[in-house]
């Protein structure tokens with residue numbers, strides 16, 4: 001299964017999301033992230049992806065969750081989810097991503113992957129979670145979900 005990451009910088013009551021400009025989820029608001037490369041740990045990949053996508057340097061990201069998603073019957077990715085309040089550099093738009101801060105009390109769930117509304121509250125409250133989500137073959141609609149909280153990593 002393809003491992004991948006998401007890493008969310010948090011600043012007080014705000015969270016940094018990107019408008020994804022290419023690849024899986026193009027056009028959606030997501031966290032900075034992407035596939036883990038050979039020889040990388042998920043944490044290293046999370047740090048690299050934030051730097052590549054929005055030119056922000058992240059330190060000590062904390063893993064708060066993980067989830068697997070399936071499109072149809074095919075398992076697509078296993079995603080390690082991090083958050084961090086330790087980062088430097090102003091977020092910049094790149095070929096891959098257009099970053100923007102959002103108020104955590106007003107999350108734009110209508111423009112995000114459907115699973116995000118299930119686990120994002122746990123990420124924001126620093127509660128750990130583990131999920132499994134099955135979408136239709138095109139990834140347009142979520143058909144089944146399982147979510148557990150309070151897991152140990």
Ligand SMILES: COc1nc(N)nc2c1ncn2[C@H]1C[C@H](O)[C@@H](COP(=O)(O)OP(=O)(O)OP(=O)(O)O)O1
Nearest residue numbers: 004005006023024025033034035069079113115116
């Ligand atoms: C299906 O539900 C999903 N929910 C959320 N929140 N995030 C998702 C979902 N499916 C994919 N993602 C995220 C996880 C990864 O961060 C990226 C994968 O995107 P991509 O395949 O474009 O990965 P990159 O390494 O950036 O792409 P390149 O191969 O072009 O470098 O999407």
